Amino acid sequence: MLWYIGRRMLQVIPVFLGATLLLYAMVFLRPGDPVAALGGDRGLPPAAEAAIREAYHLNEPFIVQYLYYLKGIFTFDMGVTFTGRPVVDVITQALPVTFQLAMMAIIFETVFGIGFGLFAGLRKGKFFDSAVLVWSLLLIALPTFVIGFVLQIVVGVQLGWLPVTAGRDPDFVSLLMPAIVLATVSFAYILRLTRTSVVENVTADFVRTARAKGLPRDKVVSRHVLRNSLIPVVTFVGADLGNLMAGSIVTEGIFNINGVGGTLYNAIIRGENVTVVSLTTVLVVIYIVANLLVDLLYAVLDPRIRYA
Amino acid sequence: MTTTITITDGATEDVPVVEPRPDANVPLLEVKDLQISFTTATGTIDAVRGVDLTVYPGQSVAIVGESGSGKSTTAHAIIDLLPGTGRVTGGSITFGGRELVGLKRKQTEDLRGREIGLVPQDPMSNLNPVWRIGTQIDEALVANGFQGSRAERTARVAELLGEAGLPDAARRARQYPHEFSGGMRQRALIAIGLASRPKLLIADEPTSALDVTVQKRILDHLDDLTAELGIAVLFITHDLGLAAERAEHLVVMYKGKVVESGPAAQILKDPQHEYTKRLVASAPSLASRRIQSAHERGQEADELLADHPDASATAAPEVVVAKDLTKVFHIRGSRPGASTDFTAVDSVDFALPKGRTLALVGESGSGKSTAANMVLGLLEPTAGTVMFDGRDVAKMSPKEQFALRRRVQPVFQNPYGSLDPQFSVFRSIEEPLVLHRVGDRKSREARVRELLDMVSLPQATMRRFPNELSGGQRQRIAIARALALKPEVLVLDEAVSALDVLVQAQILTLLNDLQAELGLSYLFITHDLAVVRQIADLVAVMKDGSIVEHASTDEVFDNPQQEYTRDLLAAIPGASLEIGG
Numbered sequence: 001m002l003w004y005i006g007r008r009m010l011q012v013i014p015v016f017l018g019a020t021l022l023l024y025a026m027v028f029l030r031p032g033d034p035v036a037a038l039g040g041d042r043g044l045p046p047a048a049e050a051a052i053r054e055a056y057h058l059n060e061p062f063i064v065q066y067l068y069y070l071k072g073i074f075t076f077d078m079g080v081t082f083t084g085r086p087v088v089d090v091i092t093q094a095l096p097v098t099f100q101l102a103m104m105a106i107i108f109e110t111v112f113g114i115g116f117g118l119f120a121g122l123r124k125g126k127f128f129d130s131a132v133l134v135w136s137l138l139l140i141a142l143p144t145f146v147i148g149f150v151l152q153i154v155v156g157v158q159l160g161w162l163p164v165t166a167g168r169d170p171d172f173v174s175l176l177m178p179a180i181v182l183a184t185v186s187f188a189y190i191l192r193l194t195r196t197s198v199v200e201n202v203t204a205d206f207v208r209t210a211r212a213k214g215l216p217r218d219k220v221v222s223r224h225v226l227r228n229s230l231i232p233v234v235t236f237v238g239a240d241l242g243n244l245m246a247g248s249i250v251t252e253g254i255f256n257i258n259g260v261g262g263t264l265y266n267a268i269i270r271g272e273n274v275t276v277v278s279l280t281t282v283l284v285v286i287y288i289v290a291n292l293l294v295d296l297l298y299a300v301l302d303p304r305i306r307y308a
Numbered sequence: 309m310t311t312t313i314t315i316t317d318g319a320t321e322d323v324p325v326v327e328p329r330p331d332a333n334v335p336l337l338e339v340k341d342l343q344i345s346f347t348t349a350t351g352t353i354d355a356v357r358g359v360d361l362t363v364y365p366g367q368s369v370a371i372v373g374e375s376g377s378g379k380s381t382t383a384h385a386i387i388d389l390l391p392g393t394g395r396v397t398g399g400s401i402t403f404g405g406r407e408l409v410g411l412k413r414k415q416t417e418d419l420r421g422r423e424i425g426l427v428p429q430d431p432m433s434n435l436n437p438v439w440r441i442g443t444q445i446d447e448a449l450v451a452n453g454f455q456g457s458r459a460e461r462t463a464r465v466a467e468l469l470g471e472a473g474l475p476d477a478a479r480r481a482r483q484y485p486h487e488f489s490g491g492m493r494q495r496a497l498i499a500i501g502l503a504s505r506p507k508l509l510i511a512d513e514p515t516s517a518l519d520v521t522v523q524k525r526i527l528d529h530l531d532d533l534t535a536e537l538g539i540a541v542l543f544i545t546h547d548l549g550l551a552a553e554r555a556e557h558l559v560v561m562y563k564g565k566v567v568e569s570g571p572a573a574q575i576l577k578d579p580q581h582e583y584t585k586r587l588v589a590s591a592p593s594l595a596s597r598r599i600q601s602a603h604e605r606g607q608e609a610d611e612l613l614a615d616h617p618d619a620s621a622t623a624a625p626e627v628v629v630a631k632d633l634t635k636v637f638h639i640r641g642s643r644p645g646a647s648t649d650f651t652a653v654d655s656v657d658f659a660l661p662k663g664r665t666l667a668l669v670g671e672s673g674s675g676k677s678t679a680a681n682m683v684l685g686l687l688e689p690t691a692g693t694v695m696f697d698g699r700d701v702a703k704m705s706p707k708e709q710f711a712l713r714r715r716v717q718p719v720f721q722n723p724y725g726s727l728d729p730q731f732s733v734f735r736s737i738e739e740p741l742v743l744h745r746v747g748d749r750k751s752r753e754a755r756v757r758e759l760l761d762m763v764s765l766p767q768a769t770m771r772r773f774p775n776e777l778s779g780g781q782r783q784r785i786a787i788a789r790a791l792a793l794k795p796e797v798l799v800l801d802e803a804v805s806a807l808d809v810l811v812q813a814q815i816l817t818l819l820n821d822l823q824a825e826l827g828l829s830y831l832f833i834t835h836d837l838a839v840v841r842q843i844a845d846l847v848a849v850m851k852d853g854s855i856v857e858h859a860s861t862d863e864v865f866d867n868p869q870q871e872y873t874r875d876l877l878a879a880i881p882g883a884s885l886e887i888g889g
Contacts, residue, residue: 205433208389212428213448213500214421217413223447224436302438303484 001299004306008295012288019284020073024066027273069277078278087278090263095282097170098252098259102244104172104179109187110237117194117233118226124199133195136188148181148254165256178255182248186240193236197229204228231301238294242287336404336540337363337386337508343398344381344390355381355394357564363508363540368531370543370555370572372587374808375779378564380429383510383544387424388416404507422452425501425539427530429513431493435485441496442481445469445503452504465499472499473529490672491522498530502539509534512544519671519835520879527554546808548587549838549882552576560584590813624661627797627829628683628716631657632692635678652678654853655692660797660846665823665830667840667861669876670850679850680799680833684718685709696797714744717790721802723782727774733760733785734770740792759788763818780811784818791822801833816842838880841865849873 036043044052053059057068072078078087120129139147155177156164163174201207202225210224211217249261260279267275299306344356356378363369373379384390386401386408401408403423411419420426428434435444445465454461462481469477472495485493494515501509511530515523531554534541545551551558552572559569560581567581579585635653653675660666668676681687683694685701694701696712704712717740720726727736734756741752757767763784774782783803790798800819804812820843822828832844840847840861847864849857849872857870868874 203391205428205430206436208391209426209428209434209497209500210436210444210447211389212387212420212426214417214419214451214504215447216417216451219447219451223439227438228436304437304486 001306004299005296008292012292015288016284019288020070020281021066023277023280023284024069025062027277028062028065030273073278073281079274087275090275091279091282094258094260094263094279097175097257098245098248098261101175101179101182101248101251101257101259102241104175105183105186105244106237106241108179109183109190109240110233113187113190114194114226114230114233117191118198118221118229120191121195121198121229122202122221122225124202129195132191136191139184139188142184144181144185144250145254147184148178148251151177151181152254167256168258170257175257178251178257181254182244182251186236186244190233190236193233194229197232198225201225201228227301231298234294234297234301238291238297241290242283245283245286333364334405335362335402336365336367337361337542338402339382339386339399340402341399342382342385342396342401344378344385344394345397347393347395354397355564356385358399359561359564359566361559361566361569363542365507366535366538366540367557368534368541368543368555369557369559370545370551371559371561372545372548372551373561374546374810376563377561379544379546379561380512382561383512383542386510386542387420387426389426417451421448421506422504423506423508425504425506425509427494427497427501427509427511427514429516431490431497431518434497435488435493437485440482440484441469441488442466445481445496445499448500448503454504468499468503469496471533472496472502473526474499490518491526494518494522494526495529498526498533502533502537505537506539508540508542510542510544513546514543516546520837520881521671521875523881524879547881548576548809549880553882560587586810590809624663626659627662627697628660628831629695630659630679630683630692631695633657633679633682633689633694634691635675635682635687636690651853653682653689656848656850656853656855658848658855658858660829660831662796662829663823663827664845665832665843666846666848667832667834667844668848668850669834669837669840671835671876673852674850675853676833676835676850677801680718680801680831683831684716684799685712710744714793715795716797716799717793717795718799718801719783719786719790719803721805723779723786723806724774726786727782727789729774731773732770733772733774733777736774736785737770737789737792740789744793746793755792756788759791762791762822763788778811779807780815783807783811783815787815787818787822791826794826795828797829797831799831799833802835803832804839805834805836812839813842819843837865837876849876 036049043049057065060068076088078091080086116132120132123129152164155161162177166174166178204224207220207224210220215223245260248259249265251257252259252261253265260283264276264279266272267279339359339361342356342359342361343354345352345354347353359378359382361369361371361382371379371382381390381394385394385396386403388408388411390396396409399409403419408416408419435441442462442465445468446461449461449464454464456464462478465481466478469481474480474492474495480488480492485496488496498514501511514530515526518526527550530541533539541555543551543555552575555572557569558572558575560567560575560583562581562583568575568579568584575584576588579588632655633653634651634655637650637652639648639650656675656679658666658668658679668679670676678687682689683701685694689702696716699708701709701712731739734753737756737759738752741747741755746752747755756770760767760769765781765784765788769777769781769785774785777785783806786803787798803819804815807815816839819830823830830843832840834840844861847857847859847861848855849864849870851872857864857868857873859869864873865877868877
């Protein structure tokens with residue numbers, strides 16, 4: 001097991017370097033000169049331009065610039081935005097809200113997705129199963145903003161149960177509706193994944209052996225059907241954690257949340273490369289860590305992987 | 309009393325109190341007129357139609373039948389574990405005087421494990437890969453009301469594993485199924501089946517997935533154990549020899565019905581029903597000889613077989629010669645730098661004379677299939693050579709190797725896996741002709757028709773798809789495909805192992821006829837010595853990558869030189885029995 005963890009940790013290093021290099025190269029190759037743009041139509045005095053280029057190492061070769069960028073990441077010195085605000089500040093403000101939102105969504109989609117999927121799988125071909133399958137397909141087909149607006153109108157405005165938007169520094173209750181909206185599509189996927197997996201495992205030979213032992217049904221399901229069915233689900237949840245962190249732009253927009261998605265969107269529109277690169281780097285790191293956790297969880301769930 | 313576990317959960321059901329000495333005249337299990345149906349999209353299928361069966365306490369009974377005969381379905385109905393849509397639609401199953409059909413779920417759960425144990429068929433898939441072996445046995449104890457602390461249970465688990473014949477049981481109990489070999493897993497499954505000392509043990513093909521020598525050891529052990537504990541055993545098997553050897557009473561099933569039942573010895577000596585007669589006649593026992601059609605070639609087999617293989621080689625030219633053939637695999641270890649070399653085939657020599665059959669015999673892991681793959685040119689030898697018609701296969705150019713494929717064709721074990729389900733029979737057989745640009749569309753179709761005739765299938769079969777055909781028909785098609793390019797050598801890798809005995813006998817006869825007709829040479833890879841006797845002229849016995857004995861078939865069977873060969877021969881189920889009156 002220790003060897004497995006060690007090997008898996010070492011694999012993080014090339015992934016991190018590769019991802020950041022690619023990211024940096026893409027922004028580097030972006031058309032337009034940010035320094036020239038600073039001067040607007042009139043242009044900067046040559047001396048000032050040279051000074052800026054000197055200060056930001058823009059005259060150095062690409063690879064040296066990349067190394068400066070790496071150094072910045074490890075020293076938490078990621079530069080400043082156009083308005084002079086440190087990028088680290090921007091990130092520390094946007095990240096916690098998004099993180100809370102993503103965590104709530106993950107909990108929602110896994111608990112309900114696995115729950116409904118398990119029950120549907122155990123009742124394969126019955127009414128509950130068919131109903132759940134149709135509904136989940138519908139949820140996958142509907143765009144996120146439709147679900148968001150409908151919930152806002154019904155639950156927020158007409159019933160008045162939950163706040164319509166989250167706004168600045170949102171609390172748990174006001175994040176509830178955005179979290180549900182954010183989770184719907186993945187919920188449907190997890191449900192279907194769990195169901196398929198359960199259907200497959202219910203007829204497995206080892207489940208029959210477990211029943212033949214005299215094990216009560218609830219134990220057969222929890223110990224032999226569910227645990228084995230979770231292995232593919234865990235893979236999906238891990239990948240989804242990264243998506244939820246980065247891809248909540250639409251949901252954050254609908255509910256007026258100042259999270260990572262909105263910040264990134266605005267930075268891209270404004271061409272604020274420093275913010276884009278820094279924020280994306282943070283997302284890359286989150287993605288890598290999430291996948292590392294999944295792989296470790298994998299090894300816990302399936303002993304065969306520890307030795308592979 | 310010592311072997312039963314007291315029921316303490318205060319259940320109100322009238323489970324008969326277990327007498328210290330059960331009355332041997334009162335049936336333990338009585339199945340009467342049992343009917344079982346499966347519902348499918350196209351209607352209901354009656355899998356079991358009126359089965360009667362009686363097992364007395366401590367008795368061993370075997371249900372014998374081919375796949376699809378309903379033997380496993382009957383057994384699973386007894387503990388209410390019918391797969392899918394299967395339902396008992398009629399008849400009764402009484403156990404210890406109590407009706408089992410229509411029991412509530414909770415009552416059935418109490419019965420399973422405690423009263424009736426199950427040892428399932430395939431040890432590879434019947435243990436949950438994510439739980440430790442010990443945990444899976446422990447579950448059986450807890451579920452059946454074992455009273456004791458965690459430490460006591462751990463000790464009991466080790467005791468049960470040890471009793472099932474697993475050495476170093478306490479440490480083994482902490483391992484996972486993937487760290488166990490097939491035989492070890494089967495022992496763990498036996499430990500689970502016997503954990504709560506049931507009165508009846510259902511053993512559903514308990515060893516059919518294992519090597520013969522392992523099979524024999526496990527069955528011997530199971531015999532001793534159940535006799536000692538006074539447990540009645542219901543064997544389910546396709547192997548008449550095994551059934552007759554292990555059970556006192558036989559029940560022969562065919563197409564969902566019991567066609568004959570009675571004492572084992574009597575059924576073997578004097579089978580009454582037509583099906584049983586055929587089964588007894590084609591049982592691949594030691595009594596059987598080389599199938600006769602081989603002799604129709606006009607060669608006196610005895611003369612040839614009496615000689616040493618080297619001597620007989622001078623009589624017929626050798627078409628395939630393997631010399632010092634070696635294959636080493638690198639196996640990656642669990643930690644860096646821990647990779648090891650595994651020698652699958654260790655400087656092996658054999659020669660296949662033209663028009664003859666050489667059998668490579670061995671248990672799983674003996675290297676026989678690896679050797680076959682090197683002959684086929686699918687694996688590159690680490691050292692040594694395979695000479696085909698005097699030319700080194702490894703030194704051939706890609707073009708020459710392509711040409712070689714026309715002359716050496718394989719037939720694999722699993723006809724379900726080796727035919728593309730998307731291809732019609734015609735396309736499957738035609739494909740090699742297309743690849744090698746033989747003839748035009750019209751002549752190819754004529755050739756496919758001719759090949760279907762050769763393997764005794766109606767020509768109309770060519771429009772059908774593999775899923776519409778039985779296992780035996782599929783294997784015939786695999787043979788037809790192999791023959792399409794008019795090869796000189798067929799490599800038959802366990803080509804009849806997946807088939808029922810009667811079908812197996814038909815395919816072996818077909819292969820013999822084709823050999824006589826077309827002058828084919830066969831390299832026959834198998835673990836089944838009984839089959840070898842029916843088809844092979846020469847035998848090479850492999851063990852751990854080396855050939856331990858290489859001689860003519862009669863020599864190997866009548867006068868085995870090596871201890872290992874003698875063990876293999878002794879392990880053939882039914883080897884000690886006189887089959888057929």
